[in-house]
Amino acid sequence: xxxxxxxxxxxxxxxxxxxxxxxxxxxxxxxxxxxxxxxxxxxxxxxxxxxxxxxxxxxxxxxxxxxxxxxxxxxxxxxxxxxx
Amino acid sequence: xxxxxxxxxxxxxxxxxxxxxxxxxxxxxxxxxxxxxxxxxxxxxxxxxxxxxxxxxxxxxxxxxxxxxxxxxxxxxxxxxxxxxxxxxxxxxxxxxxxxxxxxxxxxxxxxxxxxxxxxxxxxxxxxxxxxxxxxxxxxxxxxxxxxxxxxxxxxxxxxxxxxxxxxxxxxxxxxxxxxxxxxxxxxxxxxxxxxxxxxxxxxxxxxxxxxxxxxxxxxxxxxxxxxxxxxxxxxxxxxxxxxxxxxxxxxxxxxxxxxxxxxxxxxxxxxxxxxxxxxxxxxxxxxxxxxxxxxxxxxxxxxxxxxxxxxxxxxxxxxxxxxxxxxxxxxxxxxxxxxxxxxxxxxxxxxxxxxxxxxxxxxxxxxxxxxxxxxxxxxxxxxxxxxxxxxxxxxxxxxxxxxxxxxxxxxxxxxxxxxxxxxxxxxxxxxxxxxxxxxxxxxxxxxxxxxxxxxxxxxxxxxxxxxxxxxxxxxxxxxxxxxxxxxxxxxxxxxxxxxxxxxxxxxxxxxxxxxxxxxxxxxxxxxxxxxxxxxxxxxxxxxxxxxxxxxxxxxxxxxxxxxxxxxxx
Ligand SMILES: Nc1nc2c(ncn2[C@@H]2O[C@H](COP(=O)(O)OP(=O)(O)OP(=O)(O)O)[C@@H](O)[C@H]2O)c(=O)[nH]1
Numbered sequence: 001x002x003x004x005x006x007x008x009x010x011x012x013x014x015x016x017x018x019x020x021x022x023x024x025x026x027x028x029x030x031x032x033x034x035x036x037x038x039x040x041x042x043x044x045x046x047x048x049x050x051x052x053x054x055x056x057x058x059x060x061x062x063x064x065x066x067x068x069x070x071x072x073x074x075x076x077x078x079x080x081x082x083x084x
Numbered sequence: 085x086x087x088x089x090x091x092x093x094x095x096x097x098x099x100x101x102x103x104x105x106x107x108x109x110x111x112x113x114x115x116x117x118x119x120x121x122x123x124x125x126x127x128x129x130x131x132x133x134x135x136x137x138x139x140x141x142x143x144x145x146x147x148x149x150x151x152x153x154x155x156x157x158x159x160x161x162x163x164x165x166x167x168x169x170x171x172x173x174x175x176x177x178x179x180x181x182x183x184x185x186x187x188x189x190x191x192x193x194x195x196x197x198x199x200x201x202x203x204x205x206x207x208x209x210x211x212x213x214x215x216x217x218x219x220x221x222x223x224x225x226x227x228x229x230x231x232x233x234x235x236x237x238x239x240x241x242x243x244x245x246x247x248x249x250x251x252x253x254x255x256x257x258x259x260x261x262x263x264x265x266x267x268x269x270x271x272x273x274x275x276x277x278x279x280x281x282x283x284x285x286x287x288x289x290x291x292x293x294x295x296x297x298x299x300x301x302x303x304x305x306x307x308x309x310x311x312x313x314x315x316x317x318x319x320x321x322x323x324x325x326x327x328x329x330x331x332x333x334x335x336x337x338x339x340x341x342x343x344x345x346x347x348x349x350x351x352x353x354x355x356x357x358x359x360x361x362x363x364x365x366x367x368x369x370x371x372x373x374x375x376x377x378x379x380x381x382x383x384x385x386x387x388x389x390x391x392x393x394x395x396x397x398x399x400x401x402x403x404x405x406x407x408x409x410x411x412x413x414x415x416x417x418x419x420x421x422x423x424x425x426x427x428x429x430x431x432x433x434x435x436x437x438x439x440x441x442x443x444x445x446x447x448x449x450x451x452x453x454x455x456x457x458x459x460x461x462x463x464x465x466x467x468x469x470x471x472x473x474x475x476x477x478x479x480x481x482x483x484x485x486x487x488x489x490x491x492x493x494x495x496x497x498x499x500x501x502x503x504x505x506x507x508x509x510x511x512x513x514x515x516x517x518x519x520x521x522x523x524x525x526x527x528x529x530x531x532x533x534x535x536x537x538x539x540x541x542x543x544x545x546x547x548x549x550x551x552x553x554x555x556x557x558x559x560x561x562x563x564x565x566x567x568x569x570x571x572x573x574x575x576x577x578x579x580x581x582x583x584x585x586x587x588x589x590x591x592x593x594x595x596x597x598x599x600x601x602x603x604x605x606x607x608x609x610x611x612x613x614x615x616x617x618x619x620x621x622x623x624x625x626x627x628x629x630x631x632x633x634x635x636x637x638x639x640x641x642x643x644x645x646x647x648x649x650x651x652x653x654x
Contacts, residue, residue, distance in 0.1 A: 031146065033504075035144045035179070036504070036506055047285055048287065050287050050401065051287050053404070057285050063506055064506070066507055067503070068412070068501075
């Protein structure tokens with residue numbers, strides 16, 4: 001099964017990885033995510049999300065970043081096929 | 085005097101680095117944003133004395149937040165930059181380094197947290213990195229001091245290589261190619277710390293872990309606190325200090341003005357530390373005998389939680405709840421600090437982005453979060469009556485925090501931004517650094533609180549012997565007895581609460597209150613008006629209008645809650 005369609009970080013499953021394709025929204029958000037290492041081309045892995053629209057945690061390089069639910073919906077990711 | 089700037093991303097160990105370099109003690113904690121203002125110190129470089137500035141952590145020189153604005157402003161004033169990097173996180177850290185190199189200021193790079201690279205499977209070719217950057221690169225471990233000498237020795241070599249300004253994408257590309265050349269990652273298995281790290285962020289495992297961590301913390305604090313009081317402080321006072329006081333009492337003729345001030349009342353011919361109210365009896369016993377043990381216990385546990393890196397995870401877990409009261413999860417950090425003392429807690433609200441969040445957090449802390457000193461007294465006084473009463477006090481304050489937050493969220497204008505924070509890895513705390521931090525905090529309590537406590541007791545005993553309080557009590561009786569259902573004399577406690585809350589709660593002891601009245605009294609004293617120290621920082625952090633608002637909310641809330649409790653309980 002291959003998922004071709006890019007989805008947002010909000011919709012990734014915990015444990016899934018993917019490459020960031022695009023960051024929707026203004027330059028302010030772009031810059032802030034950028035400085036935390038989240039930018040187009042980077043591979044990120046979702047660690048978890050809190051229920052009830054809570055923050056999403058992703059791993060990028062060697063660090064973990066917690067992202068609010070709204071912002072997580074603005075990061076578009078090309079999801080990798082999960083290794084068996 | 086030449087000026088050295090310490091610059092780097094948040095949480096790379098700059099504060100620890102600064103303490104090592106200058107010998108100035110500052111508090112380092114494992115969450116981004118420990119340093120928000122800036123700290124100055126000095127250092128001898130050979131014969132020359134230079135000034136060292138710990139600049140707030142920044143990811144970039146393009147100012148996107150308050151800390152970053154401060155940083156780029158300070159950059160204009162420096163002569164040399166020590167760029168501190170987290171060696172386990174080079175890729176993200178190097179961006180700032182490249183930005184710094186483009187500026188016209190000499191730079192030297194410290195690869196800090198070097199000790200963790202090995203077990204994380206990271207290998208860095210520092211010689212090659214030095215070539216590529218064109219500035220000295222020195223591995224350091226700020227916690228132990230390893231590499232710090234070499235760094236200091238090489239400061240004169242700091243250089244500002246010719247570099248044209250690049251665009252953001254070019255910089256990231258350059259970072260990428262540098263990393264490819266100097267860093268090798270070896271694959272290794274996840275350590276148990278990393279597994280725990282993920283577990284504490286997932287809702288299904290994270291929430292039970294959070295409940296457990298908080299419960300265990302509470303039990304540890306309580307046992308250490310009570311243990312120290314029961315087995316160390318009380319025996320010390322009883323065996324060593326009481327005889328001295330009895331001698332003095334006799335010397336003073338067992339009565340008179342000085343006797344009242346220094347020793348206070350005797351009960352059955354003996355000193356009673358909780359009720360005598362003399363400067364040398366109750367005045368010393370409350371801070372040293374009753375409060376200090378809890379301060380010690382609280383900051384010990386808080387220090388462990390901070391240095392392990394648990395607090396940012398708690399912030400993520402609670403983000404949801406906190407949003408309902410207009411804050412994001414990060415506000416939990418100042419709030420937890422508030423359980424120790426309002427003063428550093430209100431200062432720590434600077435880690436929050438918007439003024440609105442700072443205002444709400446600081447107001448909530450000053451109203452509904454009892455400090456360790458008050459808690460020590462509440463636990464001593466109310467706990468004696470039974471755990472259920474203690475639960476009532478804490479439950480009420482928690483409800484106040486929630487409801488008030490909810491109301492403020494609806495009424496304070498503006499909006500609170502979403503959470504976006506880096507979560508540091510778990511670290512095994514370094515015991516020396518931890519003890520040092522504990523000592524700084526305990527010493528801070530003794531230095532700042534002790535004089536005020538003694539003063540408060542002095543003022544109270546003088547005013548009582550002059551009969552001033554009877555007058556005040558008459559005037560305030562409608563509120564104190566009418567609304568709160570407390571005896572008129574409790575107004576003394578409320579007035580003293582303006583100086584110190586622990587003493588104020590101690591003043592409830594001689595009033596022979598019922599358990600329910602003690603609950604009302606403790607809640608009212610906690611909520612009503614900040615102590616003088618908190619008042620000063622509130623004014624400084626919130627400005628005049630913010631302060632007025634906070635105090636208005638405070639008075640209204642106290643009267644409503646005190647009145648309600650009175651109706652329900654008494
Ligand atoms: N293992 C290890 N830990 C370190 C080292 N230096 C600092 N730390 C720890 O890293 C954490 C962060 O240190 P701080 O000094 O607060 O970091 P900072 O850069 O001042 O952080 P901000 O003030 O938030 O910008 C603390 O828990 C330190 O104990 C080091 O060389 N090795």
